[in-house]
Amino acid sequence: MATTTHARIFDHTTATQSLVVANQTSDQVSSSNTNTNTNTNVNTASTGTTQCSGPTTVQCSGGNQLPTCTSYPCLIFHDDFETLNHEVWEHEITAGGGGNWEFQYYTNNRSNSYVRDGVLYIKPTLTSEHFGEEFLTHGSLELWGSQPGDVCTGNAFYGCRRDGNPTNIINPIQSARLRSTRGFRFKYGKVEVEAKLPTGDWLWPAIWMLPYRNAYGQWPASGEIDIVESRGNLDYVDDQGQPQGVNHMGSTLHFGPNYWHNRYETAHGEKTAASGTFGDSFHKYGVEWDENHIRFTVDDDEVLNVAPAENFWKHGGLDTSGLENPWEGATKMAPFDQEFFLIMNVAVGGINYFPDTFTNRNYPKPWSNKSPAALRDFWNQHAQWYPTWNPDKNKGEDAAMQVNYIKVWKMKP
Numbered sequence: 252m253a254t255t256t257h258a259r260i261f262d263h264t265t266a267t268q269s270l271v272v273a274n275q276t277s278d279q280v281s282s283s284n285t286n287t288n289t290n291t292n293v294n295t296a297s298t299g300t301t302q303c304s305g306p307t308t309v310q311c312s313g314g315n316q317l318p319t320c321t322s323y324p325c326l327i328f329h330d331d332f333e334t335l336n337h338e339v340w341e342h343e344i345t346a347g348g349g350g351n352w353e354f355q356y357y358t359n360n361r362s363n364s365y366v367r368d369g370v371l372y373i374k375p376t377l378t379s380e381h382f383g384e385e386f387l388t389h390g391s392l393e394l395w396g397s398q399p400g401d402v403c404t405g406n407a408f409y410g411c412r413r414d415g416n417p418t419n420i421i422n423p424i425q426s427a428r429l430r431s432t433r434g435f436r437f438k439y440g441k442v443e444v445e446a447k448l449p450t451g452d453w454l455w456p457a458i459w460m461l462p463y464r465n466a467y468g469q470w471p472a473s474g475e476i477d478i479v480e481s482r483g484n485l486d487y488v489d490d491q492g493q494p495q496g497v498n499h500m501g502s503t504l505h506f507g508p509n510y511w512h513n514r515y516e517t518a519h520g521e522k523t524a525a526s527g528t529f530g531d532s533f534h535k536y537g538v539e540w541d542e543n544h545i546r547f548t549v550d551d552d553e554v555l556n557v558a559p560a561e562n563f564w565k566h567g568g569l570d571t572s573g574l575e576n577p578w579e580g581a582t583k584m585a586p587f588d589q590e591f592f593l594i595m596n597v598a599v600g601g602i603n604y605f606p607d608t609f610t611n612r613n614y615p616k617p618w619s620n621k622s623p624a625a626l627r628d629f630w631n632q633h634a635q636w637y638p639t640w641n642p643d644k645n646k647g648e649d650a651a652m653q654v655n656y657i658k659v660w661k662m663k664p
């Protein structure tokens with residue numbers, strides 16, 4: 252199951268730019284016994300001087316003040332997406348993506364992220380539709396910004412400015428990535444997300460979590476919790492012929508003392524949809540996380556359960572590595588014993604998540620992960636992949652990740 256597809260190791264031979272530290276994944280799945288409409292369990296956020304946000308988001312903005320819990324399970328976060336709450340969700344603005352040289356850039360507009368009828372849409376579109384095709388090869392994508400609402404959020408991987416030329420074109424896809432860094436973060440509890448994943452070749456949706464503070468150092472030493480990731484491809488299989496497209500999903504923990512010793516292979520699970528796909532209807536992704544284990548589910552079926560016998564250093568077989576243990580003296584769940592925040596995004600392509608060894612049955616993969624011009628190679632074949640996004644049907648929303656709600660409960664004091 253664990254394939255090299257999840258490797259975040261940057262291949263230096265392909266690099267036209269500098270070494271990348273990747274983070275792109277997502278998801279948590281969890282389970283269960285909570286009624287999906289547990290408004291009865293909502294604990295009212297304490298008022299005082301803190302201004303609390305609207306009724307659909309049980310969360311005080313600014314400072315991450317959680318509601319006071321008096322009974323358990325205690326709903327500490329609930330976004331039903333009746334509105335797009337910018338106090339909770341910050342849009343990332345960057346062309347650097349998740350460090351996998353993906354083909355999208357992230358922007359903050361209501362074409363790529365919006366709510367309608369209680370559903371959040373994250374919809375990728377073509378950059379050429381906004382700026383013209385000439386822009387890709389001769390334009391400059393300048394994201395540095397100057398106002399609080401438009402400053403670039405990540406310059407890693409040339410994220411704040413890119414200049415196009417015929418070989419190194421500007422990211423041909425616009426998309427969105429939202430994070431709750433300012434508005435909501437938590438340690439231990441249960442997460443439930445109801446979402447419909449995007450359908451369309453080379454789409455890479457993710458619902459995931461990163462540490463609020465890097466208490467144990469840089470990625471992946473402080474961990475990454477991927478609730479759900481998928482590939483939107485219509486007909487895509489791995490080297491064993493097993494499904495790897497939109498009918499398939501995965502959950503993963505990333506952890507290790509450094510970039511080269513990420514032991515995600517020991518904390519990764521996958522599921523194929525029993526029928527249909529994860530893109531043709533809403534599914535429930537869950538995470539149960541406490542001081543002993545972290546467990547992921549889809550529609551209450553277990554995807555992955557990681558319960559380290561002693562700690563993550565031993566769980567990952569790192570005790571024989573000869574390296575320094577960044578979690579020395581910490582709890583057995585370290586690095587997953589700190590506050591994490593939520594992230595939702597739709598990435599496209601890149602050079603790590605779509606292995607060259609997998610087979611796209613409808614037409615060959617347009618780019619090689621070793622190509623120095625993967626963006627160009629991908630874009631040049633858009634007559635093949637873009638129709639699979641169904642841009643002219645259903646407002647193009649088949650290619651959008653759709654999130655109906657996110658709920659987080661604290662399960663005990």
Ligand SMILES: [Ca+2]
Pocket residue numbers: 330331332333368369370654655656
């Ligand atoms: Ca909703």
